[in-house]
Amino acid sequence: MTKTYGADPNWWRQACVYQIYPRSFADANGDGIGDLQGITEKVPYLQQLGVDAVWLSPFYPSALKDGGYDVADYRDVDPKIGTLADFDAMMTAFKAAGIKVIVDIVPNHSSDDHVWFQEALRSPKGSPARDRYIFRDGLGPNKDQPPSDWVCIFGGSAWEPVGDGQWYLHLFDTSQPDFNWRHPEVRADFLTTLRFWADRGVSGFRVDVAHGLAKDMSEPLKSQEEMHTLFLETIENGARPNIHPLWDRDEVHEIYREWRKVFDEYDPPLTAVAEAWVASDRKHIYASPEGLGQSFSFDMLMCNFRRDEFRDTIEASLKDASGSGSSTTWVFSNHDVVRHATRYGLPKAVEKGGSHGNFASFCKDYLVSRGKDPVCDVELGLRRARAATLMMLALPGSAYLYQGEELGLPEVADIADQDRQDPTFFRNNGEEMGRDGCRVPIPWTKTGKNFGFGGGKTAHIPMPEWMGEFAVEAEDPDAASTLNLYRRALGLRRELQADETLEWVNDEPEVLHFKRNGGWEVAMNFDGPEYELPKGEVLVASGKLVGGKVPKNTAVWLKSA
Incomplete structure (x- = not known):
């Protein structure tokens, strides 16, 4: 049994976890991309902020076709942001500061640069190499039509041809082929990956697309219309187990029971939190002690700024958590959504109706117009965001913060097309603006190149001129700043x-x-x-x-x- 630092096995139940998007946090070598050395240099800042743990979004080798969630090697560091030695130095600094580390694990799909997928492309139909992924023959006499009309999350077909009559499944970008989790080598390799990072001192994992690994690919494949109807049934109308071929199938928990055995090899046991967009009466399965232990509750994130929605969500979330023996996770912002300081400043933020029904639509309108129509009331949005966060930090359970929210950062809506990186933007011909606006690097200084993010090349997503007023340097001496509000609240939270x-x-x-x-x-x-x-x-x-x-x-x- 391996000993990790921090003796309390329940540390995660009411922890405050700070999400770092590594490429946009701090750039120590000046190449325009955040790196592990930059994170290490900011450990004192995070210690002063008062967080219990950090969650690192992917830092693995990647072509960055989906912000690092296209992983080419699960047991290494992207050379553009560091080395394994840099990772170990960062872990040493976090350990000395008493801050635990959770890393992102991306098990639904790999990068198309992954050695296994490259082997699959070189191998013939029916080969063991192809069986690690999900390949199917195309339709039509020439097999030049996709196996089904499925649409991927980022837009466009969920199937990509490989030139020999077969197509591979990618529920996200073409650069992200889905693994076949029925394959024993896939299962065994991820157990090796979990141990690899645990042995380097991490305390747990955030599991990307945790509800998507197990798939029923039996023929004939259902149509996209049938799939959409089943999806609505699983999310909105109460869950019925195993009705959807791709999402939230019971078999996925066989995988997580295997993972739990690995987690329990360590003292204290590793923790994990599932990114699982599932019906509320299914979350407890992911959060069970025999499984991952926690599951994100995105319900509050989806609320309009209305008292009744917040209260209903708090009551339901606490009930869900008690049913699993877990604790609730509260979150307002992350790398996938419009920052809440902006959401709450939009004209429809308090509109009644639906099941949190306006969140997606009013954010989409704002992004498509690049912040011009509707216009965000920045001051009002920040005032509401400060209030909501202060209330959230007082709730039972764990709190997840996203880098920059402690500065009150709003969304960056107006990004030039040539500077965008999100595949959603490109696969939808610009009709969906994507998530780049919440992934712009955060400002550290009021002036200077990249506002202190890095002093060399322009940041990988350029930072607008107004960012300096939200910089750490600007807010640190101001007792009334959002940064100092977070510091005071987090210090009191630990105490109370x-x-x-x-x-x-x-x-x-x-x-x-x-x-x-x-x-x-x-x-x-x-x-x-x-x-x-x-x-x-x-x-x-x-x-x-x-x-x-x-x-x-x-x-x-x-x-x-």
């Missing part, structure tokens, strides 16, 4: 979190007010009249209080009298 219980205080129509064990309570006013606080000491507030009352778009933590 006692257990995972929550008690609602009232049913005010525009206010969330709850108590936590340990003698503290939290009130957030969405859009109501000024809310009078009970007697007690104000610990932290997201904005100015008015005569001891909480104005709208504001949250406050209170030590009970």
Whole structure:
């Protein structure tokens, strides 16, 4: 049994985890791309921020056709961002700072540069090499039509021809062929990968597309229309196990039971969190102690800025977590969505209707117009984002933060076409703008080349002129800055979190007010009249209080009298 640092096996249950998108965090060598040395240099910043762990998005060798999620080698570091020695030095620095490390694992698909896929392309139909992936004969007399009309997540056909009458499945980009998880070599190789990084000191894994590994590819393949209908049934109308050929099949949990055996070889056991877009009554399976242990709850991220949606989501998420014996994960922003400081500043952010139904549509309109129509109210969006985050950090469970949100960064909507990188943009002929706007590097200095991200080449996604006002250098000395709000809240969170219980205080129509064990309570006013606080000491507030009352778009933590 291998010993990892940090003795508490339950450290993850109420941890605050900071997501680093390595290529956009800090560029130490000046080549325009963030690197591991840059991350290592910023460990003191993360320690001062007060996070318990970091989650590193992929840093593996990659052609970057999908932001590093096209992995060519699962047990190495991309030469553009470092070496294994750099990784080990980074781990040493994090260990000294008392910060744990979670790494992204991408098991649904590899890069088309992966040695196995290159072998598959060189091998004939029916070969063992092709069986590690999902190849099918094409349709038509010349087999020049795809095996089905399936559409991939990024747009366009989910099948790509290889020139000999066969096609391979890629649920994402053509550069990301899907693995065949029925193949024993695929299963065994990923167990080796898990141990490889665990032996280098990581404490766990974030599992990309965790609900997609197991697939039913029996003939005849269903049509895209049938698949869409089944998808809606699995997500919106209550889950029925195994009705969809590609998503959320029960067989996937056989894989994760194998992984759990590896996790339990370590002391304390490794943890994992599933990225699983599944019906709420299926999340607990991914989060079970026999499986990955946690599953992301994206429900709050999908909420409009409305009190009732937030409260319903909090209650449902806590119930889901208790059913699995896990803890809830709270998240507002990540590398795949429009930053919440921007979402909450859009005109429809408080619109009623649907099951969180406006999130995707109003963000899409904003991105397609490149921030021109609708226009984001930056000040309002930030005020709401500060309040929502302060409230979220007081909830039972773990909190996931995305780099730059502690600075109040808004989305970068206006990016030149030649600077875009997201395959979504290219596969949809620019009709979908993609996720580049939340992946622009973060600013460290008010002025200078790339605002301190790196002093050499222009950042891989150029940084707009206004970024300097959100820089760490600008916010660090300002007691009222978003950065210092996060620092205060995270410090108090560590001090005050006692257990995972929550008690609602009232049913005010525009206010969330709850108590936590340990003698503290939290009130957030969405859009109501000024809310009078009970007697007690104000610990932290997201904005100015008015005569001891909480104005709208504001949250406050209170030590009970």
